[in-house]
Amino acid sequence: MTNGELFSMAVEAAGNSYSKYSGFSVGAALLAADGRVFTGCNIENSSYSLTVCAERTALFKAVSEGVRDFRAIAIAGGSNGNFSKQCAPCGACLQVLSEFCGDDLVIVLSNGWFRLSDLLPIRFGEGSMKC
Numbered sequence: 001m002t003n004g005e006l007f008s009m010a011v012e013a014a015g016n017s018y019s020k021y022s023g024f025s026v027g028a029a030l031l032a033a034d035g036r037v038f039t040g041c042n043i044e045n046s047s048y049s050l051t052v053c054a055e056r057t058a059l060f061k062a063v064s065e066g067v068r069d070f071r072a073i074a075i076a077g078g079s080n081g082n083f084s085k086q087c088a089p090c091g092a093c094l095q096v097l098s099e100f101c102g103d104d105l106v107i108v109l110s111n112g113w114f115r116l117s118d119l120l121p122i123r124f125g126e127g128s129m130k131c
């Protein structure tokens, strides 16, 4: 699975985006260590704060199916079918991804790729609560 192929799956997943309030469609494609890909889209709500991002949709789908080991996630965001502009994951999604993914998780965007540690260099985790 190439980064380009994973990004294409994210674009395809954005096709299911339920984003009637923002008009901004997001798709995510999460590559598990076993080669399976879990996709997700953003799902908005009339009570705006209940909106769920595409990345968390994909991650929760995977975890709920017993998968917890991941290699990469591609994220495509845009409107009117244009996904060429970089759509970085929000801080909340980075935090949720960091619960299950190590520093080396590859994050594929429209114009390049990063490691989780590039976008979330310091994180709150289980160890943060230990004295």
Ligand code: THU
Binding pocket: 019, 022, 024, 026, 041, 042, 043, 044, 051, 052, 053, 054, 055, 088, 089, 090, 093
């Ligand atoms: N959104 C995502 O799906 N992922 C992100 O990382 C950032 C934002 C969605 C939430 C909302 O439906 C829309 O983009 C505009 O914020």
